Amino acid sequence: MTTRLLSPVTGVVWKLSAQPGTTLMTDDEVLVLESMKMEIPVTAPHAGRLARLHVAEGEAVNEGQLLAEIVSENG
Amino acid sequence: MSDPPTSEPTLDELREALRQREARALAMGGAEKLAQRRALGVLNARERIARLFDPGSFLESGLLAHSIREADRERTPADGKITGYGRIEGRPAACVANDFTVLGASSSWVNGRKIRHLKQVAARRGLPIVWLGESTGARLPDVMGAEAMGMADDPAQYRRLRETPWAAAVLGHCYGSSAWYAAMSDFVVMRRGAILAVSSPKLTALATGEQLDPEALGGWKLHAEVTGLVDRVVDRDEEAIDAIKRFLSYLPSHSGEPPPVAERFEAPDADALARHLPTSRRRVYEVRKVLAAIFDRDSLFELKADYGGALVTALARLNGHSVGVLASNPMVKGGAIDAAACGKATAFLVLCDSFNIPLVFMIDQPGFLIGVEGERRGMPGRVMNWMNALSLVTVPRLAVVMRKNYGQALLNFGGGGNADETLVWTTAEIGFMSPEFAARIVHGEPTDPDTERQRLEEMARSTSPYALAGIYAAQHVIDPRDTRALLLHLLEVHRRPRGGVGEHRLHNWPTSLA
Incomplete structure (x- = not known):
């Protein structure tokens, strides 16, 4: 199963916390956005492997924009 | 002393006739439909009531009600909506439980009267109302035509004055009545797999030609994340009813008293x-x-x-x-x-x-x-x-x-x-x-x-x-x-x-x- 991580806010990619191929546990940080002068972490909703990152550090993103894809172990 | 004439039954015989009617009403929509639900792990209306109220505290109002239509009298036990009073953790409350095995718990003239009476009693006496929802909407053909549409006579039917708390569970297909009462309630819990919408996917498709996924029309994700009509989502009927009991534990029975005080509590870990x-x-x-x-x-x-x-x-x-x-x-x-x-x-x-x-x-x-x-x-x-x-x-x-x-x-x-x-x-x-x-x-x-x-x-x-x-x-x-x-x-x-x-x-x- 592939889960698409969408941006919860309009903002800027502040930091990438994981690289493609990384194994993630539930709630592990994938990246951090900056919006409303806050650092907003985007975390893994379930365990899996970070399959793709669709954004780079410093990139502006809109709410709902695809940020990354996570493939779960059993899928 | 001579035996009474056979035309005059004894009290025992009359009681026996009453017991038979009660037993038929308690059998709901029949063994087959009840078995199908059990196989799916879904409680029936009376099992839900038993889960809600303290053991032995339920008093039903209108067990022997049935459809106003002659043709449906024998197949409408309690007319599809079970109403009554009981105690939840010692505190009195009222309940409407839709019996989906009886004509889909569709809304009718008689069960409308049952709900109206229960609401009046609850407001006057100060009882929370629990709505255990699973209904198809207005009953057919009862509601067809201008005369039937003109017979509605309860302008207060959808008036909410919050005299007492209302809590609703969405426990299956909820269209019409059970959707309206959920939307009017102070707390709504939904079981995954249930659907809450104005009309069924079937009727909606007939009216608009649109083929619909029921989950998209009124599933838990829609109501938990997009509409906000649902307060909590659970996996089983039992959890839904327990959530209602927990919600009511924070509230007074009516607006004229303060909330109850929990006797036992623990301070948290402040560090x-x-x-x-x-x-x-x-x-x-x-x-x-x-x-x-x-x-x-x-x-x-x-x-x-x-x-x-x-x-x-x-x-x-x-x-x-x-x-x-x-x-x-x-x-x-x-x-x-x-x-x-x-x-x-x-x-x-x-x-x-x-x-x-x-x-x-x-x-x-x-x-x-x-x-x-x-x-x-x-x-x-x-x-x-x-x-x-x-x-x-x-x-x-x-x-x-x-x-x-x-x-x-x-x-x-x-x-x-x-x-x-x-x-x-x-x-x-x-x-x-x-x-x-x-x-x-x-x-x-x-x-x-x-x-x-x-x-x-x-x-x-x-x-x-x-x-x-x-x-x-x-x-x-x-x-x-x-x-x-x-x-x-x-x-x-x-x-x-x-x-x-x-x-x-x-x-x-x-x-x-x-």
Whole structure:
């Protein structure tokens, strides 16, 4: 199963916390956005492997924009 | 002495005839339909009632009611909607349980009378109503034609005055009646797999030609995340009914009394607060963990957790006393309040004020989330609905500024005299907007560093908690770890006369226009 991580806010990619191929546990940080002068972490909703990152550090993103894809172990 | 003539039955014979009728009614829609439900792990209407009420406490009203149509009399036990009274953890309550095995628990003339009577009794006596929903909508062919449509004669049918709490469970297909009563309730729990919609996918497809996925039309994700009509989602009927019992444990039986006080409670681990609250104002945190370190252990009962997530709304307890907690959650959108969160806040104020539950605001918000999406959803109307509701609240309102508190939203969270008392943490920061934005709005883009510095100096003001306390716009500056003790003290100070019963000026506020 592939889960698409969408941006919860309009903002800027502040930091990438994981690289493609990384194994993630539930709630592990994938990246951090900056919006409303806050650092907003985007975390893994379930365990899996970070399959793709669709954004780079410093990139502006809109709410709902695809940020990354996570493939779960059993899928 | 001679035997009575056979035309005059004995009381025993009459009782036997009664028992047979009762047994037929209690058999509901028949063994086959009941077995199908059991195989799916779904409770039937009478099993749901048994789960809801204390053992032996249920008194049914209208067991022997049936369809007004001659042709349906034998196949409409209790006319498909079981009504009655019982006790929930010792406290009296009323219930309407839809029996889906009887003509899909469709709405009819007779079962409409049952519901009407139960609502009247509940309002007069002060009983919460529990709606166990699973119904197809209006019964066919009963409702066909102008005469049938003209026979409705209860203009108060969909009037909600919040005399007593209503709690609804969405436990299957809920169209018509069970959808309407869920939408009118103070609390709605939905089982995954159930559908809540105006009409069934089948009728909707007939009317519009659109082939529909039932989950998309009215599934749990839609209502938990998009419409906000559902407060909690569970996997089983039993969990849904237990959630209703827990919800009601925080509320009074009616608006004329204070909420019940839990006899047993435990103070939380107060040190956890320091572990979960970053003092850096740029870093976010999970506010639920902070709340857990302030309110009674395991007492937080959250509503609409997946809707408008920049705010957390939860019933909770302090030394056993019910409170309503409206908290920013910086983890979602940095705590910036969107249109959904506005509606959620207003609905929560209405609930707490209607049932005499003091409010505690826990604030860390950078402002309303401005942008096209919010405007398309009528943001000014939603912000002002919240303000208007807040200004009409008569229960105690205590505002705790945890960190950021910016802009108009400061008023929505109790600033400007909209709270009875304001507590400011040593970590707090209060203002209208950042000096950088303010300088650009007034003067445009900066031209050179010297001018920029001057312009910033012109806009810079103290955002310190002590500045707020200095002009007595906040009454207390405190260490975050002292919050529980001070809230307890202030709830005593601000307890309303007349036993803590408020004026309920929001009692007729619409249930979903937030």
